[in-house]
Amino acid sequence: MSCQHERRIICAGNRYVPQDDIGPRVFDCLSRRDLPADVCVIDGGLMGLDLLRFVEGARRVVFVDALQGFAPPDLTVVLGHRAALEERPAAYGHDGGLACLLRMLPAVCGEALPEIALVGSEPPAGEDLIEKLADLSLRIAMGAVVQETRS
Amino acid sequence: MTHATTLRFPMNRVEGDLEIEAEIAGGLVADAWCSGTMFRGFEQILAGRGALDGLVITPRICGICGTAHLTAASRALDGAAGVEVPDNGLRLRNTALMIEHLQSDMRHAFLMFMADFAGPAYLQHPLHEEAVRRYTPFSGETTIETVHETKKVLEIVAIVGGQWPHSSYMVPGGVVSVPSESDLIQCFHLLARYRRWYEKRVLGCELERWDAIRSAADLDVWLEEKNEHRQSEVGFYLRFARQAGLDAIGKGHGNFLSYGALDLPRQTKVKPVIEGDMRLVPAGFARGAAIEAFDHEKITEHVAHSWFEDPGGARHPLDGSTSPYASGREGDKYSWAKAPRYDGAPAETGPLAEMIVARRPLFLDLLRKAGPTVLVRELARLTRPALLAPVVETWLREMSDDGDGFYNRPGEIVEGVGIGLTHAARGALGHWVKIQDRKIVHYQIITPTAWHASPRDDNGIRGVIEEALVGTPVKDASNPIEIGHVIRSFDPCLVCTVHSVSKHGSRTLIRL
Structure with missing residues (x-):
């Protein structure tokens, strides 16, 4: 179903694969909290391009996913709007997931493109890190200025 | 003496991890090995869980085929419970599955398969410039349109499923989401929009005109009949693919398998394709164009060349196991x-x-004349929506008119054996389950890609993609685009394994 909230946190990944479960665990963590009224959290799973419908109509979207190659495990990584959209796979594929979605967003959304941020960490992630990622994604969704962190 | 070169490359744009090793001699693929490089383990995850847990876990195997896995899991539990699905339950399940096909067929064709036409390997092709305009990844005109239209049509699954993503509306006995009249009207509009786009952009003609094509000669007449046909995606595909030689590669073993899918409701205007087979997609096995009746007991899994413990020869999925075993025979496995x-x-x-199994005249004729080439295989995928879309329309209408229910309560499943056979967009998908004392004691899944990307079997016979690659000419070993076409024509999807965002440039891949 579509989402009417202006601020959205979309958690991507596969909860049954340890190397890819950061997004779903952050989703679980946020689902246990009382969230501000204009924020919704979405379990984006492996939906990749199909998550477009949750991006449209939003003012700010924070994606949460397992990241690879940005920083060692245990560190949080935040990419702001421009940097997130610069993550460029060469082509769309079954394995493209979030990277393909980010690459496609400007062409598909045009002027309606919301403010985007990407939050994540290299797996494996302990519970403390999951809590930290949940805090971070919520703060950014609520409008905190994105302080980019990456190695 | 012919000099042989061995190429090893990761196969991107497929689900999960697939690696192909091809031996090239004299400019041709002399042999090939197809390797899944990651253990999935969903069968182990399911063992010991509650009887119904397959409904929740298996759709998460894949981000693209979630509805197909949900269908297979539900059908397996229908069988285990001994419950019949009422007509509207069938219609709604079928509708969701067919919408997944409508989306997947177009995304594969334009975002993955034809993206290669816009690549540097075809700089000298006379239609390259037009291919770049249409299919350049992330910006081509057809690419962007396809994303818009396939996103829109998928809303039907969200409406009929009552939840999306991770819908769990299919259950043993039918579905638990009953669409309202306004839901169905909304679905009609979404489907009508897809159909208009498909007819105008993809076919360049109405579905009825396409349906009148019965032979290779008819296809040529259609192509030259109107400029709209030549400029349509199908028309462009035929012109480009023929000049690129895709009508001569990728033939393989020439065996075809359909489990059968999309059970017809007892009361429906949709007629069976083959008399006596009450499914929209009939079941059968064909050696060439010689079609035999399908018998699920003839399905076996071999592991002589797979990193699994050998239970003592090939086994039916209800008797087999999935125990990782990676020592001792690495040379063979x-x-x-x-x-x-x-x-x-x-x-x-x-x-x-x-x-082929449905005896569609155009494809039987193409098969007889040219064999199961890359061109024919991709044409089948590109034009399957022409068969499915009108049936979805009929079943949406019948759902509105028919007072039959959506769900029959099956009762608790304490013990039972279930076989859930259906078709994902990529082909035959099967779930086999045994339940004892309310728990899953055995679960086996065979995906379409397992059929295609299989390694050699106990008798040393190559898998489908391995065989289809043999004899493929390779003009440039540093960019073996022909190998990519053959593999992609099967739309391999080695399950959703790891989907992390990689830092740009952190991996070196040979892009096909």
């Missing part, structure tokens, strides 16, 4: 995929197999 076989033979599944 080279894949985390098993080798499924039908009556001992490897078999292609997917849209072309469905067309």
